[in-house]
Amino acid sequence: MERVVIIGLGLIGGSLGLDLVGQGHSVVGIARREETAQAAVAMGAVTEAATDLGLVAGADMVFICTPIDAVVATAAAIVPHLSPEAVITDVASVKGELVPAIEALWPHFVGGHPMAGKAEAGLAVAEAGLFQGRPYVLTPTEATNPAALERVRAIAASLGANLCQCSPPQHDRAVAWISHLPVMVSSSLILACQEEADPAILALAQTLASSGFQDTSRVGGGVPELGTLMARHNRAALLEALTQYQQQLEQMKMLISAEDWDAVHNTLTQAQAARPAYLI
Known part of the structure; x- marks a missing residue:
């Protein structure tokens, strides 16, 4: 069994620890x-x-499970204490700027991103089995040590996660679409509703909000610090995604304004057909 150290005992670090302790690892x-x-x-x-x-x-x-903006500094701080063959990995949702920075500090680093979470944050909401059936992305580069990659892969697989491998830039572009953009869209939806000028209508809307609004607003009600870090550290890819989304909204607005109901129906049909490919 491995001697594993987890730095950062929030939702992800705590959940990771629960699984690894349950497997018999020594977890610090x-x-x-x-x-x-x-x-x-x-x-x-x-x-x-x-x-x-x-x-x-x-x-x-x-495992470095700190907020995104502390990952590189944490890696730099622990390097003097590490055994020569120790492997470092992280769980940050952005890879493009972190991976090369840590590779320059330590030869046995493997970028990682378990894509599991909750609206709440902190150790109190950690749970065993959080990663079961969820994507776990590894982002090796040409500099990645193959043995280190295999060791991280083995632990990720032991969590019951679905392993995925890609380059750091590919990772950041993909998560901009399916993770970071939804946070910005969802929060914008909530704030748009808040712009209703008539307090009675706003109160009625809040009373009538059901599963549809709850589903589309969920990630917008998450931890603001995390969303801010996503935007700050994946800025270019997120801006591109926001631009494309804005164009889609403008297209829909134009079709409705023109009362082109066939085109609206075709657009919604395309969306309905495309959605299953995004579901786990």
Whole structure:
């Protein structure tokens, strides 16, 4: 069994720890706050925990589960403590700028992104089996050590995840469409509704909101810090996706304005036919 260190004990780090502890791995957790470290031990997400990054010494594998903007700095901070063959991987939802930066720091790094989550954040909502049946993307490059890649692949597979492999730029373009764009669209939908000038109509709309609105607004009601980091660190790909989406909205607006109901029907039919390909 591996000696695994998880840095960042939030939803992803905690859920990862629950699965790995359950498999019999020795799992060390590192958190920013002592209370979080103690809570992780108490819930069985790790076998030991503290706030000292020096605990990575002796680790076979290190998962960096911090927010996106702290991943590279965390990698730089732990490098002096690592054993020569230790593998570093991460779980960040952006890869293009992170992977080359960490590869320059450590030869055994493998970019990773388990695509599982919740609207809520934090260790308290961590759960075993979170990654079961969900995509887990690995983003190796020409510089990636094959043995390190295989070790990360093996652990990801043990979580019951569906493994996927692509380059860092490909990853960022794809997640801009299916993860980052929906957050911006969903939050914009909520704020557009809030623009209703008549308080009585707004209150009625809120009362009538059912599953359709709940489904389309869910990710817009998520953690603002995460959405901001998505936009900041995947800016180019997200802007391209937003532009394409805006063009689709303008096209639909034009068809409705022209009362071209056949074209509206054809557009909705195309969307209906395309949707199953995006469902797991």
